Amino acid sequence: MAEKRRKLVIATGNTGKLREYRELLASAGLELIAFDTEIDEVGETYTENARLKAETAVERSGLPALGDDSGVEVEALEGFPGIRSARLGPTQEERTAELLKRLEGKPRPWNARFVCVLALADPGHPTQFFEGECRGEIVPEWRGEAGFGYDPVFLVPGTGKTFGEMRLEEKRLYSHRARAVRALLESGALGRLSV
Ligand code: ITT
Numbered sequence: 001m002a003e004k005r006r007k008l009v010i011a012t013g014n015t016g017k018l019r020e021y022r023e024l025l026a027s028a029g030l031e032l033i034a035f036d037t038e039i040d041e042v043g044e045t046y047t048e049n050a051r052l053k054a055e056t057a058v059e060r061s062g063l064p065a066l067g068d069d070s071g072v073e074v075e076a077l078e079g080f081p082g083i084r085s086a087r088l089g090p091t092q093e094e095r096t097a098e099l100l101k102r103l104e105g106k107p108r109p110w111n112a113r114f115v116c117v118l119a120l121a122d123p124g125h126p127t128q129f130f131e132g133e134c135r136g137e138i139v140p141e142w143r144g145e146a147g148f149g150y151d152p153v154f155l156v157p158g159t160g161k162t163f164g165e166m167r168l169e170e171k172r173l174y175s176h177r178a179r180a181v182r183a184l185l186e187s188g189a190l191g192r193l194s195v
Contacts, residue, residue, distance in 0.1 A: 009065035011057035016148025046117035054121035116176040132179025
């Protein structure tokens with residue numbers, strides 16, 4: 001009989017993130033289950049918010065869960081929007097436009113970094129954290145239709161492309177999320193899940 005795959009909840013309501021996790025964890029041999037906790041992100045750090053998402057999903061599902069809190073930090077805006085990246089406006093288009101508006105008139109390059117903190121919560125075990133970053137530059141023109149969020153205005157140094165111009169397989173070579181997932185996979189934690 002085929003061995004039953006272990007289940008891992010991906011605690012997100014963001015379809016762009018979910019698509020990336022399905023790709024990044026494809027080789028991990030797990031059954032991935034999407035679950036949007038819809039919690040208020042009341043934490044003051046990526047770590048606190050990632051923990052909230054993952055632990056809430058564990059409480060409600062009884063299964064191990066991964067929470068992702070991420071954002072873009074722009075040097076000329078002293079790290080803004082950071083953990084508030086999802087709250088700059090009602091739609092992503094308005095959020096990106098708002099970010100560009102705040103940068104208007106500031107000298108370029110608009111250096112920035114994407115940050116991703118992953119929390120792995122497992123019933124009966126302390127929650128573990130993994131982090132990844134990707135340095136780049138915000139550009140004023142929107143380029144490409146791929147990805148999600150601020151991808152069309154985030155230029156990756158040395159590639160001449162924004163994340164909006166990269167397919168998933170290319171974005172994963174550079175992305176903050178891919179780096180956090182690599183740290184998670186290298187830790188061996190997914191092989192020790194309790195359920
Ligand atoms: P969940 O909390 O349900 O996971 P969310 O979109 O609210 O979904 P966050 O609170 O972590 O997630 O907000 C992160 C925001 O940062 C996200 O909405 C994007 O606008 C942006 N972001 C994060 N990773 C990104 C990426 O790889 N590419 C583009 N934008 C990204």
